[in-house]
Amino acid sequence: EHDARPYVPHTADLDELGRAAASCRGCPLYAAATQTVFGAGPRRARLVLVGEQPGDREDREGEPFVGPAGALLRRALAEAGLDESSAYFTNAVKHFKFTVPEPGKRRIHKAPSLREMTACRPWLVAELAAVRPLLVVALGATAGRALLGGPFRVGDHRGLLEPLPADDAARRDGASLPEARVLVTVHPSAVLRARDRDGAYRGLVADLRVAARALG
Ligand code: URA
Numbered sequence: 001e002h003d004a005r006p007y008v009p010h011t012a013d014l015d016e017l018g019r020a021a022a023s024c025r026g027c028p029l030y031a032a033a034t035q036t037v038f039g040a041g042p043r044r045a046r047l048v049l050v051g052e053q054p055g056d057r058e059d060r061e062g063e064p065f066v067g068p069a070g071a072l073l074r075r076a077l078a079e080a081g082l083d084e085s086s087a088y089f090t091n092a093v094k095h096f097k098f099t100v101p102e103p104g105k106r107r108i109h110k111a112p113s114l115r116e117m118t119a120c121r122p123w124l125v126a127e128l129a130a131v132r133p134l135l136v137v138a139l140g141a142t143a144g145r146a147l148l149g150g151p152f153r154v155g156d157h158r159g160l161l162e163p164l165p166a167d168d169a170a171r172r173d174g175a176s177l178p179e180a181r182v183l184v185t186v187h188p189s190a191v192l193r194a195r196d197r198d199g200a201y202r203g204l205v206a207d208l209r210v211a212a213r214a215l216g
């Protein structure tokens with residue numbers, strides 16, 4: 001019964017989609033979070049980057065990738081020769097999921113469940129149908145699964161250029177996904193947590209270089 005579809009308007013207007021997403025109640029995650037963090041970027045973009053879900057900073061500011069993971073991602077994009085101002089940034093899940101270990105303590109990120117990702121997916125499909133990118137970069141397993149289907153291991157996909165599968169549900173709803181390719185890489189938060197942070201960062205940049213080459 002968790003499903004964003006009743007809240008998703010039939011439109012390719014990103015502003016209208018974003019306004020509607022602000023009052024989505026498609027799964028229980030809206031209740032504890034501050035606000036919906038919808039995608040951000042140009043209304044048409046050749047490149048879309050998909051993360052997992054907003055973090056603490058994104059939840060408070062209402063914008064994707066404005067925290068530490070976003071800073072690392074932007075640095076990696078620049079190093080790979082990709083222009084961040086022409087890219088659209090979004091997440092597989094639009095509300096921050098967290099636990100508070102003790103009252104008054106810092107909020108700790110919690111991975112969204114498959115049900116929550118599936119519930120939220122119609123927003124991602126609507127964004128892709130509106131933005132119509134050539135290339136979609138999936139940052140981590142949740143995004144990879146939302147775009148390519150699961151079960152999913154980043155290591156089985158990373159660095160490849162795979163076709164974005166047609167979405168039957170979207171077609172029923174009258175939206176059509178673009179003929180885009182999907183490139184899977186690690187999530188920037190995983191780079192921040194990695195024991196070999198430099199190595200993980202270099203791996204992210206190497207994958208993003210594949211994206212840069214694909215976009216010419
Ligand atoms: N991590 C994500 O996946 N998305 C954000 O917007 C920020 C951090």
Ligand code: SF4
Pocket residue numbers: 003004021024025026027028029030036093094095116119120121123
């Ligand atoms: Fe709706 Fe997605 Fe938020 Fe769940 S996480 S309430 S489906 S926008």
